[in-house]
Amino acid sequence: MAEATPIVPSLAPLAISPELAARPPLVQVLHDWIVTVDHKRLGLMYFSYGIVMLVVGGVEASIMRAQLAVANNHLVSPETFNRMFTMHGTTMIFFAAMPIVFGFANYLLPLMIGARDMAFPRLNAWGFWMTAFGGILLYFSFVGGFGLYGAGSAPDVGWFAYAPLTSPAFSVGHSTDYWIIALLISGFGSIATAVNILTTIVCMRCPGMTLRRLPLLAWMNIVMAFLVLVAISPLTAAQIMLLLDRYLGSHFFDTQAGGSAVIWMHFFWIFGHPEVYILVLPAFAIISEVIPVFSRKPIFGYNIMVAATIAIGFISLSVWAHHMFTIGMTSYANAFFVASTAAIAVPTGIKIFNWVGTMWGGKIHYTVAMLFCIAFLCQFLIAGLTGIMLSAAPFDWQLGNSYFVIAHFHYVILGGIIFAVFAGTYYWYPKVTGRMMSETLGKWHFWLFLIGFHLTFDFMHIPGLLGMPRRIYTYDASRGWEMWNLIVSIGVVFQALGVLAWVLNVVWSSLKGKVAGNDPWDAWTLEWTTSSPPPSYNFPQLPVVRSRRPLWDIKHPEDPDWKYE
Amino acid sequence: MTVPQHEVAPHAHLRGKVGMWCLIIAESAIFSIFVVAYLYYAGKSLSGPTPAQVLDIPIFTSICLFSSSLTIWLAEKALHAGDIKRFGLFWFVTIALGAIFLGGTAREWYRLIYHDGLTISTNLFGTTFYSLVGLHAFHVTVGLTGLTLILLFTLFGAVKQEHAGRITVFAMYWHFVDVVWVVVLSVVYFITR
Numbered sequence: 057m058a059e060a061t062p063i064v065p066s067l068a069p070l071a072i073s074p075e076l077a078a079r080p081p082l083v084q085v086l087h088d089w090i091v092t093v094d095h096k097r098l099g100l101m102y103f104s105y106g107i108v109m110l111v112v113g114g115v116e117a118s119i120m121r122a123q124l125a126v127a128n129n130h131l132v133s134p135e136t137f138n139r140m141f142t143m144h145g146t147t148m149i150f151f152a153a154m155p156i157v158f159g160f161a162n163y164l165l166p167l168m169i170g171a172r173d174m175a176f177p178r179l180n181a182w183g184f185w186m187t188a189f190g191g192i193l194l195y196f197s198f199v200g201g202f203g204l205y206g207a208g209s210a211p212d213v214g215w216f217a218y219a220p221l222t223s224p225a226f227s228v229g230h231s232t233d234y235w236i237i238a239l240l241i242s243g244f245g246s247i248a249t250a251v252n253i254l255t256t257i258v259c260m261r262c263p264g265m266t267l268r269r270l271p272l273l274a275w276m277n278i279v280m281a282f283l284v285l286v287a288i289s290p291l292t293a294a295q296i297m298l299l300l301d302r303y304l305g306s307h308f309f310d311t312q313a314g315g316s317a318v319i320w321m322h323f324f325w326i327f328g329h330p331e332v333y334i335l336v337l338p339a340f341a342i343i344s345e346v347i348p349v350f351s352r353k354p355i356f357g358y359n360i361m362v363a364a365t366i367a368i369g370f371i372s373l374s375v376w377a378h379h380m381f382t383i384g385m386t387s388y389a390n391a392f393f394v395a396s397t398a399a400i401a402v403p404t405g406i407k408i409f410n411w412v413g414t415m416w417g418g419k420i421h422y423t424v425a426m427l428f429c430i431a432f433l434c435q436f437l438i439a440g441l442t443g444i445m446l447s448a449a450p451f452d453w454q455l456g457n458s459y460f461v462i463a464h465f466h467y468v469i470l471g472g473i474i475f476a477v478f479a480g481t482y483y484w485y486p487k488v489t490g491r492m493m494s495e496t497l498g499k500w501h502f503w504l505f506l507i508g509f510h511l512t513f514d515f516m517h518i519p520g521l522l523g524m525p526r527r528i529y530t531y532d533a534s535r536g537w538e539m540w541n542l543i544v545s546i547g548v549v550f551q552a553l554g555v556l557a558w559v560l561n562v563v564w565s566s567l568k569g570k571v572a573g574n575d576p577w578d579a580w581t582l583e584w585t586t587s588s589p590p591p592s593y594n595f596p597q598l599p600v601v602r603s604r605r606p607l608w609d610i611k612h613p614e615d616p617d618w619k620y621e
Numbered sequence: 622m623t624v625p626q627h628e629v630a631p632h633a634h635l636r637g638k639v640g641m642w643c644l645i646i647a648e649s650a651i652f653s654i655f656v657v658a659y660l661y662y663a664g665k666s667l668s669g670p671t672p673a674q675v676l677d678i679p680i681f682t683s684i685c686l687f688s689s690s691l692t693i694w695l696a697e698k699a700l701h702a703g704d705i706k707r708f709g710l711f712w713f714v715t716i717a718l719g720a721i722f723l724g725g726t727a728r729e730w731y732r733l734i735y736h737d738g739l740t741i742s743t744n745l746f747g748t749t750f751y752s753l754v755g756l757h758a759f760h761v762t763v764g765l766t767g768l769t770l771i772l773l774f775t776l777f778g779a780v781k782q783e784h785a786g787r788i789t790v791f792a793m794y795w796h797f798v799d800v801v802w803v804v805v806l807s808v809v810y811f812i813t814r
Contacts, residue, residue, distance in 0.1 A: 175636040251643040259636040285643055289650035297658065300752060305742030308658060308752075314667045314745050323654060598628060 093177035094592055098184050099163025100488065105188055106155035112195075113147035114555065116140045118548050121512075125545035127533035135205050137529035138212035143194075145215025146235065149331065150242055151191040153469065156477055157338035158187075158249050161277045164484065165253065167583035167590060168271045170262025170599045175255040179248050186245030194238035203231035211235035214527065216324050217298075219309035219317040224302050233302065240295045243288050250284035253277055262582075264601040269621070271581050271604070272355060275362050276341035279369040280334050286373065287330035294323035318383060325376035332468065333372040337365065339476035340407060343429050346483045347411050349579045350426035351418030354605060354617075357410040364403035364410075371400045381449045382456040390449045397447035404440055408433060423577075424498030428479035431506055435471030439464065442517070457527075460520025466513050478505070478558065485562070486576045490588040491569030493561050501557040508550025515543045580605035637790040645797045648760075652801055655756055656808055659749040663813040666744035672814045675737040682725030683806055686761075689718035690799045693792045703782040709775045715795070716772060719765045726758050750809065757805050760798045767791060 080088075089097060120140050123131045132140070162180065166173055174180045194211075203209025209231040213221050222232050257274050298320070300306040307313035309320045348355045355361065377385060377393040385393075411433055420426065442464040446452050455461060478501070485493045519537040531537055575584040582599055583590070584607055603609055603617035663672075696711035730751075733739045741751040771791065774780050780788075 171630060175633075176640060247644075247647050251640050251647070254643050255636050255640040258639050259632040259634075260630045261632065263631055281643075282646075285647040286650045289647045290654045293651045293654035296756075297655075297752065300741065300748070306748035306752065307742070307745050308748060314662070314665050315748075316661070319658065319661060326654075598630065 091181075093173075093181045095162050095166050095174045095177065095180060096488075096590065096592070096594075098180050099159045099161075101159075102155045102162055102184055102187070103159030105184075105191070106152050106159060109147050109155065109191060110152040111555070113144050113152050114552065116144040116147065118552065120144065121545040121548045123529060124531075124541050126542065127531055127535075127538050129530050132529070134529040135209075135212065138214075138527075139210040141527055142211045142214050142235070146194065146211070146239070147191075148469070149215065149335075150239060151187070151194065153335045153473060154242075154246060155187055157280070157335060157473075158183075158246070158253075160338055160342065160477075160480055160484075161253050161280070162249075163488070164583060165256055165274060165277060166260065167487075167586065167594055168581050169257060169260060169265055169274055170582050170595060170601065171256065171260035172594050172598075173260075174252050175260050176252050180252050183245040183248035183252065186248065187242045190238045190240075190242030190245065193241065194234060197231050197234035197238075201231035201234050202229035204228050216321075216328060218324075219298075219315075219320040220311055222298060222302070222320075223310060233299070236295050236298055236302075240292060240299075243292045243295070246284055246288050247292075250281040250288070253281040254285070257281075262595075262598045262601060268359075269601060269604045272344035272358065272361055272365075273341040273581075276337045276344065276365050279365050280337040280341075283330045283334045283337070283369055283372065287327050287334065290323055291327035294320065294327070297323075318380075321380050321383065322377065325379045326373075328379065329376040330372045332465075333368060335473050336468065337368070339432070339473040340365070342476045342480040342483070343411060343432055345581065346425050346429050346479050347414050349483075349577050350421045350423055350429070351415045352421070353414055353418040354580075355410070356413035356416075357406075358604065360406060361410050364406040367403040368400060371396060371403070375400060378447055378449075378452070381452040394447055394449050398444060401440060401444055408437060408440075423482065424493070424495055424502055425479045425482035427499075427502050428475050428482065431502075432472060432475040432479065435467060435475065435509075439467035439471055442467065455520060457525055458520040459516050459524045459526060462526050463513050463516035463520055466516070470509055470513065475509075478502075481558075481562070483577070484583075485565065486572030487583055487586075487588050487590070489566050489569070490572055491565050492572050492576060493565040493569060497557055497561040497564070501554050501561060503554075504550050504557060505554030508547045508552070508554055511547030511550060512544050513547070515540050515547070519544075575607070578611075580607045582606055585610075634786075637787060638793065641790050641793045645793070648797065648801075652753075652756065652804070655749075655753045656804060659753050659808055660813065662745040662749050666746045668744050670737050670739050670743075670746070672746055672750070672809070675733055675739055676810060676814055677729075678810045678814075679725050679729060679806075682722045683802065685718040685725075686722040686799055686802055689715045689722075690796050692718065693795050697785065697789055697792050700780070700782060700785045700788055705775065705780065705782075708780070708788075709772065712768065712772050712775060716765060716768045719761060719768065719795075723758060723761055723765065726754065726761075753805060754809065757798070757801055760801065764795050764798050768795070 089101070092098065092101075117140075119132060120137065123129050123137060162174065165171075197210045198208060201207070201209045201211070203212065204227070209229060211217075211231045211234055213227055213232055213235065217232070217235065221227060257270070257278050261270070297306070297308040301308050301310060301315075307315040309315050309317055311317055344355060344361065375393060375397045377389060378397045381390060381393070411429075442460070446455065446461065446464060482493050482498055485491075519540045522535070522537060522540075524531065524535070524537050524541075531541075572588050574586065574588055576588075577584070582601070585599065586594060599606065601609075603621050605617045609616040609618060692711045693715045696708050696715060699705075699707035699711060739747045739750075741747050768791075771780065771788070
């Protein structure tokens with residue numbers, strides 16, 4: 057790529073005297089990380105925590121796939137299998153995906169909008185530690201939880217914990233309470249972080265950074281944070297109700313006293329569907345920053361991208377009951393949720409067209425980050441198409457709760473979100489560590505993970521179409537599902553190897569990677585004006601921007617963007 | 622990009638208010654779910670007592686709570702003008718009004734539990750009533766704790782005119798708690814009774 061470009065002198069970091077630059081002892085370093093309120097360190101902690109949980113959740117998924125690889129398998133007991141799918145789902149959504157997207161937001165937002173930190177640095181630390189504590193509490197259930205099958209029982213009610221399974225009668229002991237309280241606590245952390253993200257973007261923008269000049273990453277995180285505020289809160293409310301039911305004998309979800317099991321479904325999915333967009337909007341945000349830089353073109357249709365993001369934010373709040381077609385709602389409710397679900401494809405489609413439009417006619421650099429983006433585009437399109445299929449209520453009646461649904465939403469979450477997260481790590485790693493990630497190892501990572509992903513999730517659609525329901529711990533050989541399940545399970549091996557290559561790359565590159573310089577990709581947003589890694593105060597003086605691509609303006613004073621915007 | 626001159630982000634002074642607005646949005650979502658549950662289960666209890674049998678409209682305590690929004694605003698105004706004594710006085714009145722409201726809730730609950738035999742596990746009305754009104758009372762309690770802390774700071778002379786902005790942010794929370802009571806009062810005591 058282009059060599060590091062000269063930096064405007066005023067943006068260079070302050071000189072540090074040698075005694076300050078000396079290495080502090082390890083205890084001091086650890087202490088500094090634990091008490092830190094620096095958005096970059098908290099961002100990295102969120103991210104690392106999410107990755108650890110991603111691996112844990114991945115191990116749980118691998119156990120399930122090992123169990124399902126052949127028919128009539130007895131590798132794990134049905135009880136263990138129930139715990140595995142419950143913990144896998146809960147871990148991946150709340151303790152892997154959300155911390156990772158919050159990590160990106162925390163690290164990048166202040167740098168991209170020209171601020172020295174988040175609006176409320178201490179609240180930021182509080183949010184992280186609440187989330188971290190929630191995850192630890194959830195996993196403590198493996199040791200301290202007491203359930204239907206005795207001690208050491210992790211939650212086993214499924215990640216959406218439908219009533220009445222969660223009632224004290226059917227879910228004895230404390231394992232379900234671990235699930236409730238872990239999510240309640242991490243939910244408080246998430247709400248705090250969302251408050252912080254929104255306030256940061258609204259209030260901490262540097263002079264000249266108007267809303268029309270905001271990087272798309274920031275715009276999409278605004279909508280994400282708004283969705284956290286209005287979607288995580290209903291989950292918090294529902295969890296409080298469930299706790300009251302379990303401990304004080306109230307009757308919210310107690311059908312024998314006139315309560316309703318279905319209203320838990322409504323409350324859960326009022327949270328649950330926007331949650332998908334809470335996770336996918338930050339993925340869109342990463343894609344929207346990476347594709348322009350590696351296509352050497354500004355983003356195509358900035359305004360319409362912002363409008364589409366806001367539209368997705370609002371429409372996503374009115375589609376939740378498409379998770380509930382199979383419970384038998386009125387035809388009016390079905391029609392409404394079919395229509396709103398199909399409608400959300402419109403702004404999403406606009407986005408895909410705009411990303412392709414950005415690449416169109418561009419000078420595309422096939423870096424590993426860009427490869428992940430291109431894979432994201434193809435896979436997210438397919439995920440969207442199966443989503444449209446499932447949005448039709450009659451189709452959903454046939455395939456609801458089958459492996460087709462599992463394949464669909466893993467296509468969204470892995471094929472979409474995780475691929476974007478990988479793209480983001482390759483793109484911003486040089487900024488965070490000062491060194492480049494290895495492109496060779498990166499290509500191994502990309503191809504191994506791509507092959508593994510498609511082996512697993514392309515072929516997972518088929519047993520779903522053949523009628524294989526989700527959450528069964530084994531199946532009979534006569535069903536004709538065997539070969540497909542074996543292929544699906546083999547894909548997991550490739551995915552694991554891919555993730556291993558990635559972890560190796562992260563570790564190896566931090567020690568031996570090529571020194572990156574401030575701006576290795578010849579990019580355009582403010583984070584690339586700082587040193588790599590950025591100093592703790594980010595900017596010695598706040599920058600002043602005049603366009604969406606402030607670095608372009610610096611590098612090309614003869615043809616700056618602000619003349620055209 | 623020109624040479625940086627400004628040292629403060631242009632909107633940084635608004636962050637307290639914006640942060641509080643965000644919290645209020647999140648809190649509203651929590652309350653909405655409890656209100657929806659209340660409305661959904663209204664009249665669906667399998668056994669008594671019913672709201673019409675046991676609920677009395679808490680007129681006096683509601684007036685107290687609503688008035689506290691006025692007194693906290695007067696306190697805020699006094700602090701902006703630098704009149705600490707006046708601020709402390711109105712702040713104290715706000716606490717007193719909030720405490721009367723909470724006391725009213727306590728009396729109501731005592732009567733409901735010991736005389737009318739309505740607890741959270743009696744029927745769906747009890748479940749949704751105690752959770753919704755209790756959630757609001759919990760918010761009043763949090764608000765009163767904050768108000769009392771600030772009163773103590775004031776008595777020790779730590780609150781000065783320069784803190785007026787922060788007091789405004791705290792007052793936003795108190796106003797929110799009052800507005801929620803408008804909704805809870807209408808839903809519980811008027812619409813479904």
